[in-house]
Amino acid sequence: MLRYSFEPQRTQRNAEETHNGWFALLCVLCVLCGSNSLGAQPRPVDRAALARFDAYVAKAVKDWNAPGLAIAIVKDDSVVFAKGYGVRELGKADPVDAGTRFAIGSTTKAMTVAALGMLVDEGKLKWDDPVTKYLPDFRLSDPWVTPQITVRDLLTHRTGLGNADLLWAGADYSTAEIIRRVRYLPLAYSPRSQFIYQNIMYAAAGQVVEAVSGMPWEQFLRTRIFAPLGMSATVPLLADLAGQPNVASPHAEIDDTMRVITNRTVDPVKAAGSVWSSVSDMAKWMKFILDSGRVGGNQLLKTATVKEILTPQVVADHEYPTFDAVHAHFFDYGLGWFLQDYAGQAIAMHTGSIDGMCAIIGLIPDKRIGVYVLENADHIELRHALMYQVFDMYLGNTGHDWSAELKKLYDGLTAQARTAQQRAEAQHVTGTHPSLALDRYTGTYHSDAYGDVRVTLNGETLHATFGRAYDGDLTHWQYDTFRANWKNRQSGRGTLVFVPDGTGGVQALRAFGATFTKIKQN
Incomplete structure (x- = not known):
């Protein structure tokens, strides 16, 4: 049986040493960058500066072709800016304002961590307790x-589990069933040796909240976080939005046109990213974190717990192209937060992305500066530009137009992706035919982890279905490979590769990054 090597359990002393080392590194960075901003006071930002920023955002929203966007800025105990731009849904006049609700995606994770932190403060669990103690x-x-x-x-x-989002994004399982099926997935690396972003493990963390507190995760957030902070417009689940006013619709570019799409529910892995909120409410969340877990004189999270949450735990892969653009020196992950440096400052940030919606939160804890951006279009990376533009405004940095610079960067990356896709398409081998009669491909293909793909034949056309998200006709591509034209166009196009068994049948199907074995008929 394969064994995995583990690093020593991280003690509180180690955490403090890491935090102190992080601070020392930032001091060195300030010298290297020629910046004295670590000890200097933030630059005063007056009404004129905010008016210029308002005009900057309005232009940027148009430049990036964003249907709608909202942004809030917090300084110390005050919300100094909160405004919406564009529309909630293309083709309709309803404007976005500071109270418009969007999916906040993975910025939900910090709320799940805060919930666990409250339970840690109460002595009901420890960060380094084994998960099986509660589950x-x-x-x-x-x-x-x-x-x-x-x-x-x-x-x-850092659990060793690779990306397994197909379990919730494609299939149709409950939270408990999703986590049960993880046992069938091979580990991708030795636990604690690497960083692979994982939503399902956050769903498990949500179940820990439920097991320890005795209440559903969503109820815990409502009663212990949203209510005390006055986040009255915030709901923990997409299911809670039915009939609610002032809600943005998701959009994505399909066939080179920005279109309204349907919401993809994250509720099955709710603790990883199911919350919907507005920038007005998220400003209250930022003030709470920047004030070390206090609200209205009440300490909801101990200061030491907030410090632990914002302390580096693991080196993260810098998957954001902006990392190099801003010349960051390190990129780590705390508990529910990415941690990096910018202009000699320690930054805590996180993005949130789900079909047709995206978000970003950025904090400079030492300066008590926060910015939150919500957008109703798929991966409009203006969110990064506005975060850094706000930081520059307060730190007194000049010389960057982050909207223009990052738009050029991302336009270039988009062009590269299209070129790569064209090259892949050019590899198409023409003049081939399926090696078997079409009816030989039909049947049910099973994965213990992901479930069943069903392939049927309608006349001369194969058809495939999987879970709630994938349903479409198949067209022959080359050899025993078929292309899927999914009815839900936001799912894109799929490739299904059938593996013949050498005896006139099919033994397996490769699709969605997984292998499904054909179930033999009696």
Whole structure:
């Protein structure tokens, strides 16, 4: 049986040493960057500066072709700017304002961490407790690894599990069933040796909240976070939005045209990213974190717990192209927060992305500066530009037009992706035919982890279905490879590769990054 090497359990002393080392590194960076901003006071930002910023955002929204956007800025105990731009839905006149609700995506993760932090403060759990202490049925594929996984591991994307989003984004399972099926997925790396972003492990963290507190995760957030902070417009689940006013619609570019699309629910992995909110409410959340867990004189999270949350836990892959653009020197992950440097400052940030919606939160805790951006279009990376533009405005940095610079960067990356796609299409081998009669491809293909793909034949056309998101006709591409034209166009196009068994039948199907074995008919 394969064994995995584990790093020593991280103690509170180690955490403090890491935090102090992080601070020392920033001091060195200030010298290297010629910046004294670490000890200097933030630049005063007056009404004229905010008016210029308002005009800047309005122009940027048009430049990036964003249907709608909202942004809030917090300084100390005050919301100094909160405004909406554009429309909630293309083709309709309803404007976005500071109270418009959007999906906040993975910026939900910090709320799940805060919920666990409250339970830590109450002595009901410890960050380094094994997950099985609270979820006895929790299993990974290696029985030796399972009892070693801690609550901290769930929150830092280092459990050894690779990307498994197909379990919730494509299939149709409950939270409990999604987590049960994780036991059938092979580990992608030795736990605690790498960082692979993981939504399902945050869903498990949400179940820890439920097991320890005795209430559903969504109820815990409503009663312990949203209500005390006065976040009255915020709801924990997409299901809660039915009939609610002032809600943005998701958009995506399909066939080179920005179109309204349907919401993809994140509720099955709710603790990873299901919250909907407005920038007005998220400004209250930012003030809460910047004030070290206090609101209205009440300490909802201990200062030491907030410090631990914002302390680097693991080196993260700098998957954001903006990392190099802003010349950051390090990129780590805390508990529910990405941590990096910018202009000699320690930055805590996180993005949120789900079909047709995206978000970003950025904090400079030492200066008590926060910015939150919500957009109703898929991966409009203006969010990054506005975050850095706000930081520059307060730090007194000049010389960057982050909207223009990052638009050029992302336009270039988009062009590269299109070229790569064209090259892939050019590899198409023409003049081939399926090796079998079409009816030989039909049947049910099974994966213990993901479930079943069903392939049927309608006349001369094969048809495939999987979960709630994938349903469409197949057209022959080359050899035993077929292209899927999914009815839900936001799912894009799929490729299904059938594997013949050498005896006139098919033994397996490769699709969605997984292998499904054909179930033999009796």
